[in-house]
Amino acid sequence: MSSRTSRLRAKIAFLLASLAALWAFAAFVTVRDGLTLLWIRTLDSEVGRPTNALVQSVQEERRRSAVYLALAEKGDTAASATARTALDTARQHTDEAVSVFRNSVRGTAARWAQSDTTAARLSELDARLNALPAERSDMDAGRVERSSVTAFYTGVVGKGYEIFETISVFSDRDINSRLGHLLTLSRGRELLSQEDALISGVIAAGRFSPAEAAEFGRIVGAQRYTRSVGVAGLPGDTAIYQPVLEGQELGRFQALEDQIVLQGPGAAPVTAAAWRAALDPALASLAQLDIDLADATIDQATGPGVMIVVRLILAAGLGLIAVVASIILSITTARAIVHQLRLLRDAADDLATVRLPRVVERLAAGEEVDVEAEAPPLAFGSDEIGQVGHAFTKAQETAVRVAVDQAELRRGVRDVFVSLARRNQALIHSQLRLLDDMECRVTDPTDLEELFRVDHLATRMRRNAENLLVLSGATAGRGWRRPVPVADILRAACAEVEGYHRVVIQPGDAAELAGRAVGDVIHLLAELVENALSFSPPDTTVHVKGARVGTGHVLEVEDRGLGMSEAVLDESNELLRDPPEFKLTSTARLGLFVVGRLAQRHEIEVQLRRSPYGGVTAIVLIPEKLISGRPPASELTLLEAAVALPSVPEMRPRAAAAPVALAVRAEPPVRVVTARTPSGLPVRPKPNPSAPAQARDIRDLMSAFQRGTQRGRAEAVETPAEGENNDAATDR
Structure with missing residues (x-):
């Protein structure tokens, strides 16, 4: 049961409890009067x-x-x-x-x-x-x-x-007042009894002492005063007590009392017979008066008593019936409301957790979605909750329609991305072929250097175009049929970044990568290397190395730059593990998003860690299924810097470039050149008439370098990926 349903029931229970409390209070007040009776x-x-x-x-x-x-x-x-x-x-x-x-x-x-x-x-x-x-x-x-x-x-x-x-x-004020005055009259009879005891002792003793005379006078005064106070509170019963108080019995006894008081101390003031003859009738008449007044009080209390019983029946009986009826009505109403609310809740939950995600999945798969079928109308009746249900029906229809429109918008944006990227790819590949032809014909070292720089710039532009394809979910277009050595992949990735002359490559163990993943792995590594270069000081190097492990092949990109905090590292690793759906506003970490998408496509694990040198180390674990084997050892040669060319004037000031160790194919033979252009490409000096032999050596060296580049691109052209543009099937 949901918390809202519980709160609704609690509110209804509170209202019922309040009603029951009010009834209990009214019943208690009424029952108390009944209980008083x-x-x-x-x-x-x-x-x-x-x-x-x-x-x-x-x-x-x-x-x-x-x-x-x-x-x-x-x-x-x-x-x-x-x-x-x-x-x-x-x-x-x-x-x-x-x-x-x-x-x-x-x-x-x-x-x-x-x-x-x-x-x-x-x-x-x-x-x-x-x-x-x-x-x-x-x-x-x-x-x-x-x-x-x-x-x-x-x-x-x-x-x-x-x-x-x-x-x-008694609860009635008048009745209670009558009872008090009746009790006062009754105390008057007690005083008569005290007189009787006193005078009876005096008569038996035969003498009336002064103390006894004083006590008798006090009792007589108190007795008469008490009787006057008692009858004063019974103005409506004059017909009952006046005949007794003014009657012969009480008058004769009062005359005897006066006689005794006037006589004073001495002998017994009266005989026993005379005392009894005067006292007993008076005492009997006063006792009967108490009974008559009590009966009159009872008659007067009958009306309030009947009203108390009536209130008791109405408040306790009819009130209880009303409370029970209210409870039954509230429970049935609450059940109906809760049932309707549950239907509304279940419909909202089904829309949020089932139907909308299913619609989004179908739209992402390119299927057509019927809005009316996915948002059927809900029937809740015509009451207020039913009106809420009708409003929710419109809301869910609007939600589904908005989801369809948004999916179509995203599909349109993706198609625009793909179209722009394909066009840029075609233009860039044409530009690369044109540059290859120009590089083969140019002999001037300065022009060749400029061509190499333009070639390198076009290669970076191609990677940026491929980023659009990755964002749109399409493939980049570059593919190979045969496996490619990991050393060549590292070299190709470094060739796609601007500061490649600051990269130190250590191929490590010889291995080959399956052709279907070569283009994406080159792109992935290029993004990581570019991030490492961008967040490192310009006088530092970035180290790229590889090694075989039990589960595949590991590539590491280590920089010595600014580093990242633990929170940013965790967030970035989460982005690499599970890249979310790309949004047009998600441009802060575009490179990591592209890396995550490419890694997810081939089940490659990418993780960022803190480097011992203060920077960040990106670890790329390529699964074993993408590693096709080791090439023969005779085909691999580790080349180091050995040949020094004459220095050439720099085109612009720059820091000294770090040496780069490359593992390349032994065929065609290539001599390593350490003198480089500001972009890091080999330098061919201008023709010098005084050194014709040196110029011929440089020309031969550059020709060999061009032949190797053409050979690699030719292999990529021979085996383009299925369903891809052949013009895009080249590698740099």
Whole structure:
């Protein structure tokens, strides 16, 4: 799978994930409200009701404990025994409530529903309950006072009410406010229970101490204030609480409270019967009021609860359906898009890697190419991707058509190269034949020198013309039927460069090169020698040598010039190993390009290396299949400079030429001449009447040299390459 396809899928997945995240957030908010309803019900049944039962049991035990301690202080044995029995029963009820409470709040449902604050309050209440047995023991042993015992039980009840505060929470602000005020009213009943415990102890003891009177007044004030605060937050429930708060039961009990407060410390302010007759109806009416107000709150919370359930269904249910539908639609759409994109990608890849290269190969082979067949239209539908596909169809048709036009342009340029090169070749070969005839007729040494220079210049022009043929992919035209000695090839290559007088030839082992490769190898070596001469100081020499190796014959061209960096050497060797297609702008290394093409034609290996003398050494490895054998040793003679001719005035200033060692055919006999012209050709001096014998020797020497040159060209004319121009089948 391509990276673009992966990114497309990743983007679609990201959009789906974003949609799912939005749905999850909305669902969470809605579900949280639904869970709040569920947790409220769970907390009410698993925490609230057991805590309420425990609080009532503790309140009753508190009152019974106060009565028992008061009777014990008074010394009333009979009444104390009865109070003890009632206290034990209250303690038993409290223990049962504690057991139920602990089992309920430690259940799984309660732990899931309770908050951290609720859990902390439950832990605090549990710690107070753990201290209850020790408090009972101290009370039974008479080690604590009645006020301390009632304070302990009041603290336990207070922790219970703190638990009520943590579980009375609703998402609706109005409902939550009602629950808070209902809890405040409920605390008013707790204060009534504290009054009951205090006065019950006072009645049992038969005396009302100043501290107890002050505590009673404080509790009464707090109880009435708490009730007023609670009903103030329930303005819509006046019809429910006003009849109770203004009713006879609560009014009679408040009158009794006022009487006790006004009476102050002293004897018991009221009898037990009167206290119970006033307290119990008031307490019952307030308990019923709490129930009525709670029912009204539940009725008011029904509407928001229903809306929460509706939102839960819409957000969690319909939202989930929408998300699932979006996912399915996105997946199917993504698959369709990815499929179309894959088709478009495969078509582009096939065009770039298969069809266009195939078209180029066919065009290079000269075949005709049908553009419509090579660029068929692509069907992608009528959507946006289909429109992109239609545009790509036009693009690929244009690409194929441009490739055809470019191939035709290159073919035309190549044909122009070939035509110009062939014409230049014909003219140059005609010029060379004309120069040969003139050299045979001229006897004046000065004229002969000029003719030799023109002959050499024409030979170089012929090589430049052959470069055009190499660039166009055609053959140069020069060919031999019989093998040619490598020494002659080296000599012919050096004769095609300008500074041939700076070249030192060391033929090495005798070998012959197959005739079909002679012309290209001469051209290849001439390019290498010319590069060596061009990048060497004019006072240095270039050494050319050859040697037989196990895989063929090696020729080395070594200069002592400027050299090349490692990066340039690597780049040049790569160009020689695999010459690219020639471009009209590739003129910087034209010689290396021609060498690479010629070497590639005959599987010759050419490599450039750094020379020990600072220059560059070009190594040419001719394969064994092109080496036809060794000529007889009797036919080879190594000639060195031995004959010195009289000096001749130079035509132009030049540096002294290095001697050249040549391996040539022994027939016709040739004498080596060391005096040369500025171009490096042998010098024939002007006629001198005082030295007729010397002139005859020079004329004979030049005649022998011309006969040897004519003989070599005649052999090339006898065996021209097949399908080539006979006029081009000469060698220099």
